[in-house]
Amino acid sequence: MGQDTAPEAPGTSDSEQAAPETAEATAPDSAGGAQVPTRHGRLPRHTGPRTAVKFVASAAAVLLVSAGAVGAYAAADLVGSVGSGVTLANEEILEGVPDIGAMDGGLSFLLVGSDERPKDGSFGDPEVDSGTLNDVNMLLHISQDHSHVEVVSFPRDMMVAVPECPDPEDPATGPLSAMSEVPLNSVLEHGGLNCVVMTIEQLTGTKIPVGGVVEFKGVAALSSAVGGVEVCLVDPIDDIDSGLHLPAGRSTIAGYDALAFLRTRHSVGDGSDLARIASQQAFMASLARTLQSSGTLTDPVKLYSIAKAVLSNMELSNFLQNPTVLMSIARTLQDVDLSKIAFIQYPTVEYGDGQHVIPADSGEAVNLALQEDRPVVLDPTANENAEFGTAPADPATEAPAGTPAEETPEAPAPDATASAPPAEQLPPDITGLTGDEVRCTTSNDG
Secondary structure, three states: OOOOOOOOOOOOOHHHHHOOOOOOOOEEOOOOOOEEOOOOOOOOOOOOOOOOOOOHHHHHHHOOOOOOOOOHHHHHHHHOOOOOOEOOOOHHHHOOOOOHHHOOOOEEEEEEEEOOOOOOOEOEOOOOOOOOOEEEEEEEEEOOOOOOEEEEEEOOOEEEEEOOEEOOOOHHHOEEOOEEEEEHHHHHHHHHHHHHHHHHHHHHOOOOOEEEEEOOOHHHHHHHHOOOEEEEEOOOEEEOOOOEEEOOEEEEEOHHHHHHHHHOOOOEOOOOHHHHHHHHHHHHHHHHHHHHHOOHHHOHHHHHHHHHHHHOOEEEEHHHHOHHHHHHHHHOOOOOOHHHEEEEEOOEEEOOOOOOEEEOOOHHHHHHHHHOOOOEEOOOOHHHHOOOOOEEOOHHHOOOOOOHHHOOOOOOOHHHOOOOOOOEEOOOOOOEEEOOOOEEEOEOOO
16 A cells, blocks of 8 residues: 555655656546646656655654743744745634634644755755655644644655645746646645645645645754654664664664654555554654653753754744744643544555555545544554554563653643543544554564
8 A cells, every 4th residue: 555666776766756757747637537737837857866854753743842931032043043934825814813722623734844955965966866745744733722632644645636726936927727636745846835735725624824844854853852762663674775773672763863764664564655654653652752751841951952953944834933823832732641642644545556545535534523623532453454554562561660651741630621522533444643652663574
């Protein structure tokens, strides 16, 4: 499911295999009939090796951290670390909203991971090796009452319909043409962050007023800033493509080892991007536990260094440029029960070409939960029934008492959630985990 049709040679770009061959190809309309020319689509030309990064997971985790203890001066300096803002279609709904708790239906924002190379050449020649593909797409939803959080990962190889989008290079010329059945990871190159946001909005029926694009070095810097993140492997991994070499059992990784863990694909699960998402979710859950248990949330110096590390590698939408908004978002999450933070993989079925997937009908359950600001309940059998999933941690290797995994915050008081909407029970084909779950990456001989 979602696997490539041929093994990837060392250094070959995942995104090369997923993207359409030409920017000028026509796409069928939404009814599958007449061909609609795609105007201004700018799909990537790849000629060199790849060191693709799958690290939006880490950026999401930064936004699961409280910046409330960071002073106004530090927050302003953090904002000064990022570039100019990106205008999103629905950001006006934040006008006049004093706090995200005042937003009807909570707040959703999209974090996108681009495979564009840094200008310093540390991951290859940026003029030769880069694409601008959104290889990771993650929607983070914070409930209005701050009692639960959903983090939904959308597979990069998922075929999607793309609405008309403003041309980010020349907005005055009119919108870029709508498309249907194109890989999700081609949309950033086609129309920028705003177009990716509008595509996910159309898919989920959820308004997304804020977002950001994360580039390469964020995960290495972040994982080092928190002192490393513990991961669990069922079997050893020795992956020359990503550079990941880890023994079976638990390891604490940081820097470029963490980068390699989030990149590795052929050596985990069934070798697909879906398996990689499962590993990324296990990493994020562990990172969330680390952040809530290591004193990070009450240490302004740590908070500052973590936020600085990631924001220096992000392009944010306009409203996330505001220190007050950044701190407001972060403050809402510092006391969320880890069991109420759900990492969800958007469900898909095979497209029929051996490489791509399409949204499954069961995705409507995820959409409904987002639209109605409802918490979700994951089916306990979902991960075990998925070829690309992770494995539960062996109780014999569980962390001893007093480690971050056991230092979870207390659940909210009963009256804090008394008026909360009922939880949405997700179908058994929707995989994921909660922040308090320890799951282990499974490996293969790929």
